[in-house]
Amino acid sequence: MASLLQLEGLRQRYGTLTALDDLSFNVAAGQVVGFLGPNGAGKTTTMRAIFGLTDLDAGTVKWNGAKVSQAERRRFGYMPEERGLYPGMHVGEQLEYLGRLHAMSASSARSAAEMWLERLGIADRTDSKVESLSHGNQQRVQLAAALVHGPELIILDEPLAGLDPTGIDDIGNVLTEQARAGQCVLFSSHQLDQVEDLCESVTIIDHGRLVVSGRVDELATSGARRLVVRVEGDRDASWANGIAGVTVSEVNGGEARLVLSDGVDSESVLRAAMAKGRLTEFVFQRRRLSEVFREALG
């Protein structure tokens, strides 16, 4: 049976603020799952709850059908939002120490630390103090800290924040590899384009409640149709405003992205565009994840 993380009815209040409101969803193994939501939606609280770092008012976190225990949490890997490493400790020793806290032997932890530092391209910084590394390299060490013990479940809170494109590619490749190897990978991010590229599935929450969850392909092909139209010389797509059931979602450099309600005939749109001028582009596109996100949050 594939490993499965199950969150059931999580509730958490801080005074008058509701952080989690009966939140339930599952994360299957073998895929990268994006965990999305606006600021304050409850993403970090959810992730901390998985590791027992917050005292829930109600709800259960299960792994493979059983309530998660401390022993199982040792087989999970966590990369918190605000990076957590000893600034004055050497990189290699730090990874070995964290590996040993996850029940590895000294030699296994050392080998794993060396392997991950090599894999992430920072083997030459093994004996450097963390505080002497650049932001991107500290991020790589933090990722290695989450992976050094070969976790079955990998939880990453904003792992791509502040990274350059190379860093995003490096970390994205590692997460994809881990998912392909059968691990359960859940990560949060505000960079929806990267999430769309990396994830097979997404879960979107708001005000501590589940809004939508599913495979990216299914979410992208569901909902209203998207039509991209470019008419030579036209800059604002004002010609489309008069068509019933058609909404202009954005215009970028003369390229208009239209949202077609159910029942709208695309040929009527084609005729209206051709009446405006010479048509250079007319193509249906999938819903972007950013559109899924915005529409899900209303």
Add this chain to the structure above:
Amino acid sequence: MKTWVLLVVLVALGALRVWRRAKRRSGAPRQSRLRFAPLTSDVGLVAAREMRERFRGRIFRVGTVLILLVVAGAIVIPTLNKGKSEPQRIGVVGPLAAPLRAVVANYARGAGLTVYFVPESGVGAAKDDLRSGRIDLAIINAGQLLVDKSTGADATSTIPQLASDLGDAEAIAAAHLSAAQASELAGAKALPIMSLQPGPANKTLATSLIGLILIFVMLSQYNTWILIGVMEEKSSRVIEVLLAAVRPIQLLAGKVLGIGLVALTQATVIVAFALLLAKGVGSNLLHGTGPSVVLSTLVWLFLGYAFYCWVYAAAGSMAERQDQVQSLAFPLSIPIIFGYVMALTAASSGSVSSFFKVLAYLPPTAPFAMPVLVGLGAVAWWQFLASAVISVVCTIAMARVAAGVYRRAILRTGGRVRIREIFGRANAS
């Protein structure tokens, strides 16, 4: 006495039983690795990291060297001063018979000095030489000693003893005694004096003072390490990564154990160094009750650390910034400073009040007060043991409270955590 011992043992066993039962009730699964392989347990791993990082730190190395220098100074300087204050050249006016010269030579050997006799032409010349410092003492016609300072100015001077010895020698010579009688009189010793009061404090004053300073410096230093160490783990957010793998109590216990072992190592090095140096230079550091003071200093350093480390760890978990640490550290240091000052005063004066004796049974001040009582010989062994048991019981209670505060405060971010928040609803951020 037997009743007291039995009572103490029963209290200790009862406390242990309550603690173990409460531990089982907390629902924590038993970890056989913790019980049987402490060095490889999580607590051991955390402690080992603390020790490695602290031993490597410049603060530890420089601090140890500085403390050793201060201790060396406190031991060596008094022995240097003792040798310098005594006369070395003795002017002689008129004849000085061989037996009297032998008395002076004996006196010099006893004081560890080498003396030279300087013939003087008269009393006036001897006075001039004394004033100019060419001689330190003059013997006038074998019947009078002349010095260039007030006769009561230096209580530690041995010149009166020399004067007495010379007087005795002259009296023996004047009595025309037989050689055997003269020898008997020359070997006379002063009668021993027995007292109903405790022995004079100044015998172990230096030992007590060095012990007090050691306890004060080390408690202040290592508690501050714990306070800042906990705060830094919280502020750097590494605490979230650690607590994703180990329990808060394991992390806390590992930290206080690791830093405690560093403190114990440093204290052992300092005490061993002091003992070896004292023996080497012939210091009287270990005379009288000195060994008891050294032992009790080590015991109370351990007990004092064990009590205060939990308090400081709990305080550190409530802070997130350096300025918050300072405002938390000040009130915690008040009982330490109070106990230290009271103990210094008592050790210096050599007398203890009833209030001071009470302080020796209170865990916050006992680490300072009890070693002083030991130094003054003003405490029985069972009183010492009773105070230690009180401290251990209070330490266990303090550890339980501190662990609760730590668990609730360490993950709360966004400002200093208040006590009322901790003991209110136990929610986390």
